[in-house]
Amino acid sequence: MEEALDEPLLEERRRSGSASTQASREDDGAGVKRWTIRRVVLQESAWLALGCVVLLIRMPFSIAMPYFQALVLAKLAGHERHEVWSTIKFMAGAGCIDAVLDFWCVYLFSYTKSRLIKSLRLKLFEKVLAQEIGYFDVTPSGELSSRLTTDIATLANDMTWVFRFSIEAVARILGVSLTLFHTDWRLALVTCTAVPLLAGANRLYSKFLRENAIRVQDSLAKANSVAQEVLSCFRVVYSFANEKYEYQRYQKEVSKNFHLNVKQAIIDGFYYMFVSTFLMNTAVRVLIIGYGAHLFFAGEIDFEKLSRFVFFLDMLQNWCNMLFDSFSNLIKSGGASAKVFEILNRTGAAGRGKGGAGDDRRGDDEGEPLDQRNDAAGSGQGHVAFENVHFSYPARPGDIVLKGITFEAEAGKTLAIIGRSGSGKSTLIHLIENFYQPSAGRVLLDGRDVHSFEHTRLHSIVSIVNQDTVLFGGTIYDNITYSVHNSGEPLLARELMPRVVEAAKVANIHDFISSLPEGYDTEVGERGVQLSGGQRQRIAIARAVLMNPRVLLLDEATSSLDNESEKAVKDALDRVMENKTVIVVAHRLSTIMNAHSILVMEDGAIVDCGPPSGMQDRLRSGAADMEILE
Ligand SMILES: Nc1ncnc2c1ncn2[C@@H]1O[C@H](COP(=O)(O)OP(=O)(O)OP(=O)(O)O)[C@@H](O)[C@H]1O
Incomplete structure (x- = not known):
């Protein structure tokens, strides 16, 4: 069962699609099974069932206690010494068996809870990773981490304990109720008068709980999101003394x-005051004792029966309380589960190419074996073309960022894109990376729409180095080899090391790495904070070199560096750019004069294009930003 959970969603969706063609309540109408509490619980049904079996075996041993207690009291009243001791022995025996079985109940339900938490976390993380980039533009990462941690733990915790206590409580309440009727049906009927009041109070309480629980989880996620944002940008906070x-x-x-x-x-206070303390503990008890005393004095019930009834009534009250707690926890966990299931059932990762985790869309070459498709897709030279591309970001659909872009970047040549800030240069890069899909038109790589590429394939052909280089916490070696994780290459240090060193040499960073006491095993700190901007940049270049992409995208890769670092990075880039299609976004014309051709962007449109020679004069005679001409 666990293995099945760890498989990619794609596989699972295929299976679920073929297993049932009929849309059910758990279907999204397209044959894809939706995630519901029931489905989650069913995944662990074997373990839960085992727990329930132990629970049921345990039941008679724990229910026997009040029976033995009343019997001992009655025998004491009758001075039946021998019977008193033998009943106490039975009582102790039943209690010991009950205790041993209790261990197994606790263990089995806790174990199931841990399995649920693990599988839900993995499933949710897999689903989050399968979302399109636009989703992350509008969803704070702190909120997602809150879903992954607090919400899932609350959900799984409540579900398993609720399951355990609900089953146990319902079984015991039924058993005890039957015993009460068997003991004295008149007193049992008096006890039942509380039922309509209980039902009314529960209805009101559950309505409030359901609504409040969603608000509670939301507020937690927002607090989490603020904390995460602040902690991840603490240097900015510190530098503004904020x-x-x-x-x-x-x-x-x-x-x-x-x-x-x-x-x-x-x-909660009002609910427990009314239901537990007033209704169950006071009103029902006073009625039962009062009516019981009346029956006793009338000679219609004996002492043993009356005390047995009261002991069982105590037990009934305890288990009713347990059931109320389970019930309120279940409703509260509804607040956590609503958000978790919202993400788990989120469909249509529109920005993801085929084959990415969680993707279940069919492309135009569906049916061809994947390897053949990839070979076909990977056989070109790295020719990039935009055909009348229009685009708006999903977060701002009304703002048209690209207005009919058409151009070609020849294979093996360097195309530079220049233009004012906000003119849409980086957006072109985002579309080649298939971060987003155009609203109209096509972005082609070797004649194929980038969106039809298998996800990992596209990103093994195209690589990006941009201005804000993000490294991951780990060693320099880990960061350089990050680009070959999805290639299926062996990641063993022994086998990759010579190539890593070679890539670092090309990227002009090998000497620096070698000067560190721990060399390639040096930790870079969270997001690479222990390195300078230029060092981070050159590690990112080494990462791209190791991957050896056919198309290299450079988005202002040197704009944040000082002259010395810029020179080192530029030298590294010049070496990497040989024989590759390079699309470079730049702010200044002087930095791209050795490109084969230049595109000039303004307000989402191409306003000029051609070889560098003559471009400077044309720009000067036009209305170009002076900054660009530096
Ligand atoms: N994720 C996003 N969501 C919504 N709008 C965006 C997003 N990213 C960029 N934009 C908007 O799209 C427009 C073009 O942005 P883009 O980053 O492509 O410009 P640019 O030419 O690369 O600018 P710069 O030179 O300053 O980096 C801008 O108006 C920007 O505000």
């Missing part, structure tokens, strides 16, 4: 969560 401001921002979100919890506490 610790107090950020504290207040976090405090605002945490306070919202606090107020919701206080509201919850007040309603």
